[in-house]
Amino acid sequence: MIAQIRVYTAGNGLQEAPMQVKKVITYVAVAFVVFYLFTKPAEAASAVNGVFDGILQGANQLAVFFTNVLT
Structure with a gap:
């Protein structure tokens, strides 16, 4: 069984940590694509x-x- 880590965020209360990581990775990937598109x-x-x-x-x-x- 995998333990789920819960973290406190100011706006959302308790939230699953893996979901936050997924959001951050998605935003970083989109930012990289946009940066790459405009620079090259x-x-x-x-x-x-x-x-x-x-x-x-x-x-x-x-x-x-x-x-x-x-x-």
Whole structure:
């Protein structure tokens, strides 16, 4: 059994600590993406294209797999 740590926050009273950590990590990640987007837009566009190319390649490989399995 994992013990849950409860911490006191001024506005919300008692709150689960892991939820706060998740919020902080989410805010930091969003801030990093926005910073990266505005400071290096060409590299950010290249990264987005790379992600979409990877997703497309994975989908194509899945289609090939199911085509071979079903024929």
